[in-house]
Each structure stands twice: as structure tokens, then as C-alpha cells.
Amino acid sequence: MRGLRGAARLQFQIVRADRGYLNEILANPFFAIIFLGIVRAAGRRDLTAYAVVAPVLITLWGMALEISGDIVDSDRGVGILEGVVATPVGFPTVVSGRVLAVTLLSGVAIVETWLVARIGFGVDITVHHPWALLATVVVTGLAAAGTAVIMAGVFVLARTAKTFQNSLNYPIFLLAGVIVPLSFLPGWLRPVGRMLFLSWSADLLRESLAPAAMVDVIPRLGIVLALGAAGLVVGRAVMHVVLTRVRILGTLSFE
Amino acid sequence: MNHLVQPLRILRYAALSGFQDFGSTWTLWTWAGGLFLRMMAQVAFFASIGHLLGSDAQVEYLFIGNAVVAAAVGCLTAATATTWERGAGTLPLLVACPTSPLLVLMGRSVFFIANGLAFSLGALVLLAPVFDVSIPSARFPVVFALVVLVTVTSYFSATFLGGLVLNATSARRTVPQVARMVMMAFCGVSVPRSVFPAPVRRLAGLLPLTHGLDAIRGVLDGAAAATVLDDIGLEVLVGAGWLALSLLTFQRMADAGRRDGSIVFSSA
Numbered sequence: 001m002r003g004l005r006g007a008a009r010l011q012f013q014i015v016r017a018d019r020g021y022l023n024e025i026l027a028n029p030f031f032a033i034i035f036l037g038i039v040r041a042a043g044r045r046d047l048t049a050y051a052v053v054a055p056v057l058i059t060l061w062g063m064a065l066e067i068s069g070d071i072v073d074s075d076r077g078v079g080i081l082e083g084v085v086a087t088p089v090g091f092p093t094v095v096s097g098r099v100l101a102v103t104l105l106s107g108v109a110i111v112e113t114w115l116v117a118r119i120g121f122g123v124d125i126t127v128h129h130p131w132a133l134l135a136t137v138v139v140t141g142l143a144a145a146g147t148a149v150i151m152a153g154v155f156v157l158a159r160t161a162k163t164f165q166n167s168l169n170y171p172i173f174l175l176a177g178v179i180v181p182l183s184f185l186p187g188w189l190r191p192v193g194r195m196l197f198l199s200w201s202a203d204l205l206r207e208s209l210a211p212a213a214m215v216d217v218i219p220r221l222g223i224v225l226a227l228g229a230a231g232l233v234v235g236r237a238v239m240h241v242v243l244t245r246v247r248i249l250g251t252l253s254f255e
Numbered sequence: 256m257n258h259l260v261q262p263l264r265i266l267r268y269a270a271l272s273g274f275q276d277f278g279s280t281w282t283l284w285t286w287a288g289g290l291f292l293r294m295m296a297q298v299a300f301f302a303s304i305g306h307l308l309g310s311d312a313q314v315e316y317l318f319i320g321n322a323v324v325a326a327a328v329g330c331l332t333a334a335t336a337t338t339w340e341r342g343a344g345t346l347p348l349l350v351a352c353p354t355s356p357l358l359v360l361m362g363r364s365v366f367f368i369a370n371g372l373a374f375s376l377g378a379l380v381l382l383a384p385v386f387d388v389s390i391p392s393a394r395f396p397v398v399f400a401l402v403v404l405v406t407v408t409s410y411f412s413a414t415f416l417g418g419l420v421l422n423a424t425s426a427r428r429t430v431p432q433v434a435r436m437v438m439m440a441f442c443g444v445s446v447p448r449s450v451f452p453a454p455v456r457r458l459a460g461l462l463p464l465t466h467g468l469d470a471i472r473g474v475l476d477g478a479a480a481a482t483v484l485d486d487i488g489l490e491v492l493v494g495a496g497w498l499a500l501s502l503l504t505f506q507r508m509a510d511a512g513r514r515d516g517s518i519v520f521s522s523a
Contacts, residue, residue, distance in 0.1 A: 023432045030436035035304075037446030038317070042308045050307065167289040170296035179300075180307045 003089030007097025008104075011067070015105065021070070024062035028109045031055035032116035035179060040121060048123055049209040052113050054179035056205070057198055058169075059109035060144055061178075063102045065168055068148035071098055072155040082252055085243060092149045092236045099148040103141040110137070125209065132217050133208035136201055139221050143197040143228025149235025156242050156252070178202050197227035265354050269362020277366045294325045294374040295382060301445055302386050311387070316472075318386045320444035322378035323471055326402055327409035327438055327464045329371030331431045334416035336364035338427040350509045357505040361414055371406040394474055401471045404487070408463035408494030409438075415497055418505040421512055438464050463497060466490040 015021045035051035071094075075081040085091045117123040127133050151168070173179075175189065176198035182190045193199045200223050207214050246252045281290070301321040305314030337360060340346040349363075350356045376399065383390050390398065416434055420427045438444065441451060441459040448456045448465075459465050470486035472478075 023429055026429065027432060027436050030440045033440045034445050037440070037450050038304055038308070038313075041447050041450050042310065042313055044308055047307065167293040167296075170293055170300045174296055174300045174303065180303045184303065184306050 003087075003093045004097040004100070006089075007094045008101035011098040011101035015102070021063075021067065021102065022105075024059045024066060025106065025108050025112070027062070028055050028059045028112045029116050031058055032113045033120060036117060036121045036123065045123075048117070048125070049206045050179050052117055052123075052125055053202060053205040053209070054173075055113045056106075056109045057140075057176075057178050057202055058173060060103060060106045060140060061172060061198060062169060063106045064099050064144040064148045065151065067099050067102045068095060068151040069155050071095055072152055076252075085252065091152075091243065092232070092239050095149050095152040095235075095239075096145045096232065100141070100145040103144050107137070107141075127209060128211045129208040129214050129217075132204060132214055135217075135221055136204040136208060136224070139224045139228070140197065140201040143201070143224050143231065145232075146228035146235065147197065147231035150231050150238055151235075153235055153238035153242050156239070156246060172196060172198065175199075176202060195227070197224045197231075200224045200227070262354070262358055265358055266362040266365075269359045270365045273363040274366050276363070277370075290329075290370070291374065291377060294328065295378060297328075298322050298325060298378040298382055299385070302382070304445075305386075314386050315388050316447075317445055318382070318388045319472060319475065320468060322375055322382065323402060323405060323468050324439055324442070324444045324464065325378050326371040326375035326406040328435050329374040330367045330406055330409040331413045331416070331435050331438075332370075333364040333367040333410060333413035334420060334431040334434070335427050336360055336367075337417045337421045350513065355506065356509050357414065357418070357501060360417065360505075364414075364417070365410075367413065368406050368410050371409065372403065375402045375406065390475065397474050398471055401467055401474065401487070404490055404494070405464055405467035405471075408467065408490055408497065411494050411497040411501060412463045415501040415504065418501060418508045421505075421508045438462060443468055460489070461493060461496075463490070463493055466493060 032052065032055040035054050036048070039045065039047045039051045072081065075084055084094055087094065114125055117125055175185070175193045176182075176196040177185070177193055178198060179202075181203070182193045182199055185193060200220055204214075204217070204220055204224070243252075298318065298321045302314055302318035305311070305317045337346065340349055340360070340363070349359050352359060379390060379398070379402070412434070413431070416430050420430050440446070441448070441455055442462055442465040443459070444464075448459055451459070466486045466489035470483050470490060473483040473486060
């Protein structure tokens with residue numbers, strides 16, 4: 001836990017020094033404007049929940065992805081990746097701690113989206129199931145931190161993390177039903193979407209804003225957490241294999 | 256004559272070296288599996304919202320808007336080109352060269368025009384059938400020409416932004432990101448501009464893409480030629496304005512960087 005806390009503290013300091021990490025937070029109000037504008041133009045106010053949930057999840061995932069790639073890329077760039085990998089606490093813990101820090105920051109996206117809806121579009125968002133909303137936000141953040149370890153592992157091996165960073169966002173948003181539910185995807189793609197924790201989070205968040213009673217909340221929260229934990233376990237295994245390989249080959253900082 | 260030949264020669268060599276740099280960063284496979292796939296997914300993501308709305312007209316509106324904005328998105332990364340030069344240690348040399356540094360930097364980053372074009376045309380050709388959007392083959396050459404126009408005008412705005420981040424490297428990722436989002440939100444890409452207040456609509460009219468996209472929608476909807484020509488004229492005018500702004504400001508920003516010593520041989 002101390003290692004996790006220390007990594008999170010380090011990330012907060014890095015974000016304070018390099019505001020570039022806050023780009024996703026900066027982009028959030030624009031996404032909110034786009035989605036709320038689409039719904040408004042189409043006269044479909046019944047889809048407002050879809051329009052406000054999507055920007056929050058986009059920001060959260062975008063920040064997790066950005067940081068998991070940048071940890072490897074920037075640490076390698078300044079020549080400290082070997083030192084970080086050699087720390088007794090372990091590289092996966094450092095990655096999780098740092099992603100957790102930016103995930104906490106992405107909580108700002110909820111406030112931003114609410115402000116755009118309220119001030120920009122005069123929409124009052126009623127949270128009908130606040131505890132479900134809060135619990136979903138928390139488990140989603142934890143799941144993002146766990147999943148990020150897989151991505152960081154791949155980034156260690158890849159020639160440049162940017163290749164993956166630039167390609168993973170929208171395919172995931174599409175497959176996870178961040179705004180358009182999985183029921184609109186072709187049948188053969190839906191099981192793929194269900195493997196992504198974001199798809200469960202998106203459903204839970206949308207339902208928490210609707211007056212209808214929510215069912216199976218705890219099992220579904222459990223699935224989000226389980227998928228995040230699976231990400232952490234797989235990520236640690238990937239990281240172990242990758243780090244062993246690059247240590248043998250001497251290519252940890254090959255750039 | 257020499258006044259014309261020399262800049263063209265400089266542009267040619269700068270472009271050649273830029274394409275070489277691009278080729279050393281991206282192979283065909285990493286570009287296709289990374290950047291291109293991402294843009295196709297982005298277009299598909301926004302177009303699929305039309306299915307959620309339950310309207311074929313919305314699917315088409317969202318598809319065309321996002322396929323065309325892909326060209327602008329592909330170009331705006333050119334705004335970060337100056338920081339790449341700084342990182343590589345070549346920026347001071349380019350700023351000190353006898354010709355305009357803007358000319359060299361434009362040549363060095365001209366591959367972004369090809370990049371943006373490939374995104375947009377790739378989406379229009381590959382994804383239109385997926386979303387049942389019909390682009391009549393007779394109109395495709397005009398649409399192609401208009402996508403080229405939008406790509407070039409967007410590129411001119413990117414060169415202006417590149418000047419802005421010349422002395423502010425910490426903003427190198429933020430400036431193009433905000434520019435992309437502003438264009439996606441207010442230029443009529445996914446949301447008709449009529450949704451926004453009049454001042455926002457007027458400001459959107461000063462951005463590249465807005466009138467070009469209107470022209471493309473006009474061509475596809477069979478609008479009167481005069482309306483389409485008006486939109487084309489406005490897009491050309493806006494593009495020329497951004498180019499003029501780049502020419503006016505870039506040298507001043509480079510001079511300011513020389514004076515205060517912020518143009519250095521390595522990234523700080």
C-alpha cells in the first residue's frame with residue numbers, strides 16, 4: 001500500500017508540473033457539448049443520460065490509457081525506467097498507483113459534464129440512484145487502474161507506446177457501448193464488449209440516472225471489479241514475461 | 256522567376272525529408288493498425304449514434320461530418336511539428352536558415368496533408384457501405400476535391416498553431432487537442448450549428464472545415480450550385496486567412512524565441 005500511495009503521490013506531482021496530462025479533462029466539456037447537442041438537435045431528450053455518461057467514461061478511459069503509455073514512454077525518455085523497474089515494490093504496483101491518481105483526477109469530468117448540461121443546455125440531471133452511481137464510479141476507477149497494467153506491459157515491449165495509445169481509444173468506446181449500447185452492435189461482437197469493464201460501467205451509470213428500479217446492482221459491480229482484477233492479474237503476468245525478456249535482451253531502454 | 260523556383264525547391268526538399276521522418280516513425284502496418292484504425296473507429300463511433308437516435312438521416316449526417324473532420328484531425332498534428340524539431344535539436348538550425356523557417360517547417364510537415372486525406376477518404380470509401388450511406392459515384396470527384404480543400408485549409412490553421420507552441424512547448428499537446436475538439440464540437444460535424452447561439456455560429460464560420468463541410472453536404476444533398484460555390488468561396492477565404500496569419504506571426508514568434516533564448520538545441 002505504501003508503494004501504491006507513493007506512486008500516486010508522484011503522479012500528482014508530475015501532473016502539477018506537466019499540464020499536458022490534463023488534456024483529457026480539457027476535452028471533456030467538448031464531448032459533453034457534442035453528445036448533448038446531438039441529442040438536443042434530434043429532439044431526443046430521453047437520451048440525455050446517454051449523453052452525460054459517455055463523456056465521463058471517455059475521460060476516465062482516456063486518462064488511464066494516456067498515463068499507462070506515458071509512464072513507460074516518458075520514464076524511458078528520461079532514463080529512469082530501469083530504476084523504476086528495479087524498485088522493490090514492483091513495476092505493476094507503480095503503474096497501478098500512478099493510474100489510480102489520474103483516475104481520481106478524472107472525477108472532475110463528472111462535475112464538468114454536469115456544468116455543461118446545466119449551464120450550456122439548461123438540463124437538470126437527476127440522479128435517481130446515487131449510491132449505485134457512487135459505487136460504479138469507484139469500482140470503475142479501480143478497474144481502470146487494474147487494466148492499465150496490461151497496457152503498460154505491452155508498452156514496455158512495443159517500439160513506441162504512442163502507436164497503441166493512438167489506436168485503442170475509439171475501438172474500445174465503440175465495443176464497450178460507451179454511448180450506443182451493446183444491443184446495437186452485431187451479435188458476434190457483443191460478447192467482446194462484455195469482456196470490457198466499461199460496458200458494465202456504462203449500463204450501471206445510465207441506469208443510475210433513470211427512475212426505474214435497478215436490478216442486480218451488486219453482482220454487476222462485482223463483474224466490473226472482477227474484470228479490473230483480471231486485468232491486474234493478466235497485466236502482472238504480461239509484465240513479468242515482458243520484463244524478464246527485456247532484461248535478458250538488454251532492451252529495457254532501447255530508444 | 257527565381258523568387259518562385261527557390262521556395263518551391265526548398266518546399267520539395269523539406270517535404271522529402273519530412274516524408275522520410277514519417278517513414279522512420281511509422282511503417283505501413285503500424286500506421287494502418289494504429290492511426291488509420293483509430294480514425295476509422297472514431298468515425299464509426301460517432302456515426303453509430305445515429306442508430307441510437309433511430310434515424311437514417313442522423314446516421315448519414317454524423318457519418319459525413321465525422322468522415323470529413325477526420326481530414327482536419329489528421330492535419331492538426333502538424334501543430335506539434337515545431338516541438339519535434341526542438342526535440343531533435345534541429346529547430347535552431349531551421350530558425351537560423353536564410354529562408355523563412357515557416358517555409359521549411361511547412362514542407363517538413365506537409366505529409367500531414369496526405370495523412371488527413373487518407374483518413375477522410377478511407378472513411379468515405381470503406382465505411383459508407385457499413386452505414387448504408389450512399390455517395391453517388393458521379394459526385395465523388397467533387398467530394399474528393401472538397402476534402403482536399405478542407406485538408407489544406409485545416410493544415411494552414413495547424414501551421415499557425417505550430418507558431419503558437421514554438422515558444423510554449425508545454426502546450427504542444429494541449430493546443431492541437433483543443434483545436435480538434437473545437438472543430439468537432441462547433442463546425443457542424445455532429446451537431447447542426449443552429450443548436451448554438453449566434454456568436455458561436457459566427458466564430459465557427461472563421462474556422463477551417465465549417466464551410467467546406469457545408470459544401471460537401473450540399474453536393475451530396477443536391478443543393479443549388481450557387482450555394483455550394485458560396486461555401487467553397489468562404490472556405491478558400493478562411494484558408495487564405497489562416498495562411499496569412501501564419502505568415503504574419505510565425506517569423507515574429509521565431510524572432511521572439513531568438514531574443515529570449517527559448518529556442519534551444521534540445522527539449523527542456
